[in-house]
Amino acid sequence: MTGAAAMSSRAAENAAPGIDHSAHMDHSAHMGHGSGGYDSMMFMTGHKMEPGAIIEPPGAPADTEVDYKVFDIEVRIVQHEIIPGIKAHMFAFNGQVPGPEFHVNEGDWVKVNFTNKTEEMHTIHWHGLYVPYTMDGVPMMTQDPVHPEQTFVYRFQAKPAGTHWYHCHWGTPLHASHGMHGAFIIHKKDDPLKQKYPYTRDYTLMLEAWDVDLAREEIGGLLEGMKQVNTLMEKGRLDPVTHGFFRNYAEFVKAYADGKYVPPYLQGRSGGLEFRYNFFGINGKAHPAVQHMGIKQGEWIRVRLVNASDLSHHMHLHGHDFWWVAQDGNELAQPMRLNTIHVHPGGTYDLMIYGDNPGYWAFHNHRTTYARNNGIYPGGMHTGLFYEDFTPTYKPTITVDE
Amino acid sequence: MAARLWIALIVIFATVNAHALEVDREVLPRLTLGGVVIGTLDAVNWDSDPSRQESINSEDSFIAMRLDKRLYESGVAGATVGFREDADEVHFSDHYVFYWNRTFELALGHAPLRNSLIEFPTLRDDDLAYATLVANASSTENQDQTHGDVARFDWFPGEGSHALGVWASSRADDASGNDVSGIDTLGYGYFYEPPRQLRYVVRLRRAGVILDRQETRAATGKAWMNAWIAGASLNLNDDPSSNWSLDTQLIRNFGVDGTNNVGDFYQRARAASRAVVLAVRYTARPALLTRWQAALTLASKDFDDVGDSRQWSLVPGVRYELGQGVSAVAQYAFTRYGDALGGGIDRTLQIGLSFSLEARFNDTIGERNSILNREHGFIP
Numbered sequence: 001m002t003g004a005a006a007m008s009s010r011a012a013e014n015a016a017p018g019i020d021h022s023a024h025m026d027h028s029a030h031m032g033h034g035s036g037g038y039d040s041m042m043f044m045t046g047h048k049m050e051p052g053a054i055i056e057p058p059g060a061p062a063d064t065e066v067d068y069k070v071f072d073i074e075v076r077i078v079q080h081e082i083i084p085g086i087k088a089h090m091f092a093f094n095g096q097v098p099g100p101e102f103h104v105n106e107g108d109w110v111k112v113n114f115t116n117k118t119e120e121m122h123t124i125h126w127h128g129l130y131v132p133y134t135m136d137g138v139p140m141m142t143q144d145p146v147h148p149e150q151t152f153v154y155r156f157q158a159k160p161a162g163t164h165w166y167h168c169h170w171g172t173p174l175h176a177s178h179g180m181h182g183a184f185i186i187h188k189k190d191d192p193l194k195q196k197y198p199y200t201r202d203y204t205l206m207l208e209a210w211d212v213d214l215a216r217e218e219i220g221g222l223l224e225g226m227k228q229v230n231t232l233m234e235k236g237r238l239d240p241v242t243h244g245f246f247r248n249y250a251e252f253v254k255a256y257a258d259g260k261y262v263p264p265y266l267q268g269r270s271g272g273l274e275f276r277y278n279f280f281g282i283n284g285k286a287h288p289a290v291q292h293m294g295i296k297q298g299e300w301i302r303v304r305l306v307n308a309s310d311l312s313h314h315m316h317l318h319g320h321d322f323w324w325v326a327q328d329g330n331e332l333a334q335p336m337r338l339n340t341i342h343v344h345p346g347g348t349y350d351l352m353i354y355g356d357n358p359g360y361w362a363f364h365n366h367r368t369t370y371a372r373n374n375g376i377y378p379g380g381m382h383t384g385l386f387y388e389d390f391t392p393t394y395k396p397t398i399t400v401d402e
Numbered sequence: 403m404a405a406r407l408w409i410a411l412i413v414i415f416a417t418v419n420a421h422a423l424e425v426d427r428e429v430l431p432r433l434t435l436g437g438v439v440i441g442t443l444d445a446v447n448w449d450s451d452p453s454r455q456e457s458i459n460s461e462d463s464f465i466a467m468r469l470d471k472r473l474y475e476s477g478v479a480g481a482t483v484g485f486r487e488d489a490d491e492v493h494f495s496d497h498y499v500f501y502w503n504r505t506f507e508l509a510l511g512h513a514p515l516r517n518s519l520i521e522f523p524t525l526r527d528d529d530l531a532y533a534t535l536v537a538n539a540s541s542t543e544n545q546d547q548t549h550g551d552v553a554r555f556d557w558f559p560g561e562g563s564h565a566l567g568v569w570a571s572s573r574a575d576d577a578s579g580n581d582v583s584g585i586d587t588l589g590y591g592y593f594y595e596p597p598r599q600l601r602y603v604v605r606l607r608r609a610g611v612i613l614d615r616q617e618t619r620a621a622t623g624k625a626w627m628n629a630w631i632a633g634a635s636l637n638l639n640d641d642p643s644s645n646w647s648l649d650t651q652l653i654r655n656f657g658v659d660g661t662n663n664v665g666d667f668y669q670r671a672r673a674a675s676r677a678v679v680l681a682v683r684y685t686a687r688p689a690l691l692t693r694w695q696a697a698l699t700l701a702s703k704d705f706d707d708v709g710d711s712r713q714w715s716l717v718p719g720v721r722y723e724l725g726q727g728v729s730a731v732a733q734y735a736f737t738r739y740g741d742a743l744g745g746g747i748d749r750t751l752q753i754g755l756s757f758s759l760e761a762r763f764n765d766t767i768g769e770r771n772s773i774l775n776r777e778h779g780f781i782p
């Protein structure tokens with residue numbers, strides 16, 4: 001035991017069975033977290049698959065040092081139903097899309113045992129959180145991707161408070177949108193927002209876009225490739241170049257110049273894969289399968305919008321203005337009174353709605369082409385704000401083909 | 403007149419404007435384009451045809467398209483049309499309709515015959531046709547060896563890699579001098595076909611056995627002829643970046659009784675025979691990108707009731723991928739004929755370029771036997 005022991009006391013304690021960190025350790029590592037470093041294993045000669053291994057990165061306190069709230073989360077491939085008649089295979093945290101919603105208090109210590117139950121690689125990025133960089137989930141920048149059947153232990157303190165989210169950062173355009181996203185809510189003690197807007201209900205709406213056809217081809221293609229990669233890795237014969245991994249930029253340039261590496265972005269290799277999103281959703285479902293939000297007269301509700309797609313959405317509420325009170329988890333110095341909020345990729349937006357106009361009110365993407373199902377309007381990103389305490393004079397039904 | 407014009411305009415308008423109306427929309431099918439065009443310079447030295455000279459050869463090129471759609475309830479139906487070049491003629495080789503779902507598949511129309519099981523790594527599909535397929539005993543035409551009218555039903559018990567097939571065909575007939583042929587082929591087969599996406603990680607890529615019953619229509623009369631085909635394609639190692647594989651197929655043709663001569667094509671097709679083909683192939687795929695392939699194919703056939711009737715071939719070939727689907731190719735073929743077949747040796751050297759494609763457009767379907775459907779639940 002050389003470098004591994006130096007990583008941190010916890011890492012030594014919980015050293016993963018089967019993972020010999022010493023073999024790849026750069027003893028001169030000075031990666032900025034105190035006593036040592038841990039490098040990528042992908043370049044280690046004979047780097048092998050270690051199913052069942054538990055990867056404990058350095059950078060956070062040991063179990064004995066702080067009191068962790070422990071979560072187990074795994075990713076597997078499921079058939080996810082967007083609306084009746086439309087199912088798609090997706091990468092899903094704990095088998096659900098979106099993944100489970102975390103609720104923790106500011107300052108809590110959080111430990112997430114992330115297990116990869118697919119044949120593909122994944123990570124988790126904690127979007128908006130101040131985690132140690134070794135927990136940030138960016139492949140080859142902060143960690144090795146989590147291999148099939150491995151468990152990666154993310155540990156961090158929950159901060160800052162507010163609406164955040166988490167998503168896979170490996171193959172992000174496909175993985176994050178096609179299943180691997182979920183909300184991460186950090187509650188503030190005596191939340192000043194709650195004092196200003198005494199809300200009694202709290203809704204999270206993850207805004208989503210899917211190209212179920214490209215996803216079918218791409219996930220299928222990934223599995224085809226990964227079965228080969230994993231076959232090689234099982235025998236310790238995987239060339240990291242297969243994944244497009246290079247120790248540094250000069251090595252990448254040289255590999256290309258020598259003809260050892262044919263980059264997949266070359267026009268001779270890539271047909272220019274493009275997403276043509278054909279389904280849009282809120283919390284995994286498209287209209288009319290999206291759940292409505294409930295409200296009563298005189299009630300405040302909080303709505304947290306999280307854009308888990310890489311498109312911009314323009315959510316418009318009928319019959320009301322709302323107060324836009326926070327962005328990316330942080331309270332705005334000056335709340336804004338709006339009825340349409342522009343929700344950009346990756347961002348989170350918190351709204352407060354006051355119930356003062358009883359009725360049934362649409363809340364939908366005003367880029368109305370995203371309020372369609374496979375081109376048919378209305379569908380997609382379309383829900384409603386439904387008052388629960390009034391006598392309707394027109395009772396809403398459902399329309400799906402106008 | 404004016405009324406008719408108006409009706410026509412309304413009809414046209416309604417059709418063009420089908421969007422958002424409760425009408426039957428035209429649903430674009432998925433389009434899969436497949437094809438190969440091979441051009442080679444051939445140097446020849448043939449005892450079997452001493453007049454044959456060096457040539458520029460583009461035989462066996464084809465293009466086919468598959469059009470298909472999901473159905474309302476479940477399953478997929480569509481059509482395949484394809485054209486194949488042979489001896490400077492273009493043949494409408496494929497035109498058939500099909501239906502498939504998770505448990506079975508149907509095809510009906512002019513389609514490939516099920517008279518061979520394994521594809522060998524020769525430059526052209528018909529390079530060793532004398533040994534790789536059961537010949538059409540009623541036609542000498544090249545296109546009639548591989549295609550015919552086919553009605554076929556495949557059942558996938560267990561919804562996995564196993565398939566049981568039964569089919570009836572009508573092979574083209576130029577031997578009997580009449581063009582009414584009727585159903586002249588009945589076939590049965592068992593096939594083991596894991597998803598193509600697994601071809602570098604499974605041990606067995608493909609295997610099967612076929613019974614091909616063909617009614618031959620020689621001038622001397624009709625007679626049924628039975629042939630067994632068995633074959634397998636397997637990986638010799640488990641390294642997808644440096645892959646060795648082996649393809650082999652046996653054909654046991656029981657022939658038509660009393661065919662003791664092999665002087666012409668019909669006789670050779672009808673005579674009881676044994677054919678074996680075996681190929682070893684190496685595929686170099688550094689970083690899992692296919693770069694080149696070398697193969698050696700051996701074929702041998704002889705006839706039960708005719709002495710010194712062996713024909714055998716040795717065919718080494720290489721293929722270097724210049725780009726995806728674009729290869730520089732070279733092949734040498736050595737074939738020796740037994741005396742009953744005229745004796746002598748044919749030698750052919752071919753160098754050229756091959757362009758192949760399999761491009762899918764508007765894919766809203768996927769494949770029955772995809773990894774996702776097989777391993778993660780079938781999505782109809």
Ligand SMILES: [Cu+2]
Pocket residue numbers: 091121122123168169170171175176180
């Ligand atoms: Cu992922």
